[in-house]
Amino acid sequence: MNVHDSERLAGLLEDAGYVKADQGGDPDLVVFNTCAVRENADNKLYGNLGQLAPAKTRQRDMQIAVGGCLAQKDRETIVRKAPWVDVVFGTHNIGHLPALLERARVERKAQVEILESLETFPSTLPTRRESAYAAWVAISVGCNNTCTFCIVPALRGKEEDRRPGDVLAEVEALVGEGVIEVTLLGQNVNAYGSDLGDREAFSKLLRACGQIEGLERVRFTSPHPRDFTDDVIAAMAETPNVMHQLHMPLQSGSDTVLRAMKRSYRQERFLGIIKKVREAMPDAAISTDIIVGFPGETDEDFEQTMHVVREARFTNAFTFQYSKRPGTPAAEMADQVPKAVVQERYERLIALQEEISWGENKKQVGRTLEILVAEGEGKKDDKTDRLSGRAPDNRLVHFNPSLRGVDGKHSTRPAEPVRPGDVVTVEITYAAPHHLLAEGPALGVRRTRAGDAWEKRTAAPAAKPAGVMLGLPTIGAPAPQAAEPAGGCCSTD
Numbered sequence: 339m340n341v342h343d344s345e346r347l348a349g350l351l352e353d354a355g356y357v358k359a360d361q362g363g364d365p366d367l368v369v370f371n372t373c374a375v376r377e378n379a380d381n382k383l384y385g386n387l388g389q390l391a392p393a394k395t396r397q398r399d400m401q402i403a404v405g406g407c408l409a410q411k412d413r414e415t416i417v418r419k420a421p422w423v424d425v426v427f428g429t430h431n432i433g434h435l436p437a438l439l440e441r442a443r444v445e446r447k448a449q450v451e452i453l454e455s456l457e458t459f460p461s462t463l464p465t466r467r468e469s470a471y472a473a474w475v476a477i478s479v480g481c482n483n484t485c486t487f488c489i490v491p492a493l494r495g496k497e498e499d500r501r502p503g504d505v506l507a508e509v510e511a512l513v514g515e516g517v518i519e520v521t522l523l524g525q526n527v528n529a530y531g532s533d534l535g536d537r538e539a540f541s542k543l544l545r546a547c548g549q550i551e552g553l554e555r556v557r558f559t560s561p562h563p564r565d566f567t568d569d570v571i572a573a574m575a576e577t578p579n580v581m582h583q584l585h586m587p588l589q590s591g592s593d594t595v596l597r598a599m600k601r602s603y604r605q606e607r608f609l610g611i612i613k614k615v616r617e618a619m620p621d622a623a624i625s626t627d628i629i630v631g632f633p634g635e636t637d638e639d640f641e642q643t644m645h646v647v648r649e650a651r652f653t654n655a656f657t658f659q660y661s662k663r664p665g666t667p668a669a670e671m672a673d674q675v676p677k678a679v680v681q682e683r684y685e686r687l688i689a690l691q692e693e694i695s696w697g698e699n700k701k702q703v704g705r706t707l708e709i710l711v712a713e714g715e716g717k718k719d720d721k722t723d724r725l726s727g728r729a730p731d732n733r734l735v736h737f738n739p740s741l742r743g744v745d746g747k748h749s750t751r752p753a754e755p756v757r758p759g760d761v762v763t764v765e766i767t768y769a770a771p772h773h774l775l776a777e778g779p780a781l782g783v784r785r786t787r788a789g790d791a792w793e794k795r796t797a798a799p800a801a802k803p804a805g806v807m808l809g810l811p812t813i814g815a816p817a818p819q820a821a822e823p824a825g826g827c828c829s830t831d
């Protein structure tokens with residue numbers, strides 16, 4: 339959600355005449371879009387702001403804006419601690435950023451504007467999408483749950499659903515621009531429809547996406563085990579362009595801990611969902627989020643989590659060591675688990691999950707898969723002469739872009755370069771815990787509209803000299819393992 343908000347901020351700024359700054363040098367504007375789900379988000383923000391202070395002294399016209407969840411939470415504290423900040427805006431009014439920057443410039447005074455509820459559904463704002471071939475589409479914002487470790491409801495507010503017609507119109511428009519993969523986005527996508535009085539609205543939305551010609555891959559994140567219903571499983575299984583990939587946050591396998599977390603499903607229900615999904619889609623790749631060391635978690639509770647991990651056989655898991663998020667009920671709980679205990683459990687969980695991830699990936703060896711070529715997903719691609727992309731179930735695949743010859747033996751370079759957005763058919767030859775390799779020549783390359791859109795975008799010259807940094811994280815699935823311990827949330831931020 340945060341990444342998609344950044345795309346909107348970039349779109350708004352471009353519409354207002356800003357252009358992307360070159361790397362290096364002092365930009366005219368720096369915008370921080372903060373995420374309070376991250377551990378130490380405040381320390382990181384103030385550290386970054388401190389580093390910018392000398393640049394602000396050098397270049398008095400430079401502006402600095404801070405938005406997102408941390409700004410919503412800390413408000414005036416930001417300009418008190420870093421008085422060189424020009425604008426502070428919250429999660430509900432990102433559309434006001436250009437006007438606030440202008441007002442700060444004219445009045446020569448910091449502008450702090452935080453709204454308590456959503457003004458416009460953010461998807462109506464201009465968007466500068468980072469990918470030509472894949473796009474996020476928000477179907478709802480906010481969350482009606484009250485998980486005790488999570489800051490989202492306090493900062494993003496109650497769930498508001500977007501009308502299905504508006505969602506589908508956006509998807510159709512994106513497909514018209516060359517996008518072939520969309521990820522439907524919400525804090526709790528399975529609650530979609532509660533606002534509209536239709537409990538099956540989400541499965542209907544998936545089926546409606548299946549009718550959109552040219553849309554090849556539909557994904558969604560994140561579901562909630564409480565609201566995950568059979569009609570969604572049926573829609574996934576029966577709609578050809580809905581991928582057999584599911585991110586189902588577990589958080590804990592212990593009923594006691596789930597109760598303390600205020601997550602209203604129990605272990606049995608969770609495993610029941612996994613079983614039904616696998617019965618309907620034996621090839622489904624299921625991933626999860628797990629928090630280790632939630633306050634009060636005993637050895638027995640943790641063993642319950644290990645049990646679910648063994649049973650569910652997740653493709654991968656985003657594992658987090660519990661750490662307090664100020665403003666959440668769990669941060670006030672008395673029986674916090676000692677760090678050394680959390681660490682030991684965390685390491686055991688990682689070791690188990692790595693073994694399972696590897697085992698599940700090995701089952702892919704020998705399979706023929708269609709890979710949607712990605713941009714920037716293979717860090718070693720240049721050195722290894724490979725390209726990277728995502729399988730239908732979202733596994734990361736590095737592949738050899740040469741083509742098998744007509745005699746089945748010789749390989750040749752494809753006549754035209756393979757582009758991000760094109761689709762390549764490969765045979766998997768090797769599995770690592772977090773990626774697959776297709777070392778032999780590709781079996782086929784399909785040039786797509788998405789590849790054309792990528793090529794067109796890449797060829798377009800920069801509009802004007804650099805002025806603003808529009809740096810965004812890349813779209814696509816996050817890295818399989820969290821790089822650092824952080825707080826968990828249904829939405830992998």
Ligand code: SF4
Pocket residue numbers: 481482483484485488489490491525526562826827828829
């Ligand atoms: S963890 Fe997910 S479901 Fe729970 S409150 Fe946060 S956003 Fe809502």
